[in-house]
Amino acid sequence: MVFVLRSLSREARERVERLELQFGPYGVDHFGVSKRHLAQFFTTLGMFYRHYLRVTREGMQHIPPRGRVMLIGNHSGGVALDGAMVLASLFFDREPPRLAQGMAEKFINKTPFMSSWACRTGQLTGLPEHAEQLLAAERALLVFPEGARGTAKLRKQGDSLVEFGTGFMRLAMKMRTPIVPFAFVGGGDAIPTVANLYRVGKWLGVPYLPVTPYILPIPLPVKVGLFYGAPMHFEGTGNEDDAQVQGMVEGVKEKIRALIHLGREVIT
């Protein structure tokens, strides 16, 4: 265990050095991303990604090695397991490693420790301004268009898709950014949510508290899969009519649905 941790820590530090981000003299970039925090974060995440969950990944070649890109996928699992696995796959299984930067729920920045760790690892609050700033800086932006509706899926809904927002598509067109669709499957098995306690969550300052048969939303060591599709390009200004944008969103949603089916077959 200690050996594995040391090895992961060494690898995480080495990969952080190869991230193509412009770190300043104190190891912090202009968004506040810190090399030291990234290395610690990915050491922990690497334990889950490499040694705890059995993660199948396909289509990594579809993620461009550099330049702006939006990773658009489905939520699966009661907490941000899906996002964490995307971050780990781009960091550990892509050459050169890339940092995926998600759009965090607003409560995260209000919560002690979560606030500072989210900022230091580049997971900024989900605001349109942040998304544009990250893409303008040629970063890999991770977006779940299902939003909080998606994380609230119960186990039996794990591989389903709920309504997609259209903001991501307008942003992709405005910022002329390719969309890489992906599917995350098995999240419902990893964190088998049976109920979401909204009132308790409100007391705790979070949207809801997911409950599993064993109470706590701790992931089980099961098979999960990440399946990336080919980049999709959309022409436009981002100011198109809703109906037109909705049609494009449906195209991405269908692609993700197909990747979920493929993924489900592969991991079972």
Add this chain to the structure above:
Amino acid sequence: MKVLITGVSGALGREVALTLDAAGHEVIGMDVRPWRDAPKTVSLHRVDLRKRAAEDVFRHFRPEAVIHMATVTAFVASGDERDRINLGGTRAVFEFARSHGAKHVVFVGRHTFYGASSDLPLFHREDEPPMGIASFPELADLVAADLFAGSEIWRYPELCTTVLRVCYTLGPRGHGTLAGYLRGRYVPTVLGFDPLFQFMHESDVANAIGATIKARPRGVFNVAGAPALPLSVIIKQTERKRIMLPEIAFEAMVGRFGLPTLPKGAVEHIKYPVIVDPKAFNDATNFVAQHNEVDTLRDFKQAFPVR
């Protein structure tokens, strides 16, 4: 050029006066406070901006440019006094400038205009509204003064008005809010939060104001230099000790036990960043900061070592 500086006896006012003096401008300084070792080439006038004597200085010298720096924060003045200085003083400066032939007024404001909160974006641009007044009401008069100065742009187009929103300053003079917060050995922070702080060397701020006088851009501009750093890094690099307090204890303990005094609303500014995008200013004036973050922190640390 004949330049009048209000608030000249403050640490930053002196830096600006010396910079403009060295650049060959004729500098007229105005302040109620003394500046004992001022160079003889700077014409000093100890007058209150809101009194008749202040207008006499404008009338007599007829400055071409006016740099208005005589504003105060909640750290140095109480509510009513702040209103009189920040709002009454700013109004007087613009009236005197217009009446006595000035062509350019520079209002030196603060980047805290934008406010700090958990759901505000990084890299504020000049077209954003002030969002922090509800959580930090002590900022209201400075925000109002900034907006009032900005309204002069369209109200009196014959007068060139520049509103600068300058990030925190740091350096050997120890000027400003951030320098005051970092002055002691122990720096209180809120447990679990480590916001980015954007700061700029004092001499770079003076140079930025000098560049404003030279380029005379009309409008509102953010002014900043090197990228922001986490507060923890700033505290460590200036060899202070960070005291991480739960928010409830933070509010109870600041101002006691040798910790710096902070206005109540300032806690949001210790939890969340205020970072501005200075691109428009740099494009308009060709300003480039000369000091990076390492130089700036070193200069502050050397000038204010912890004992």
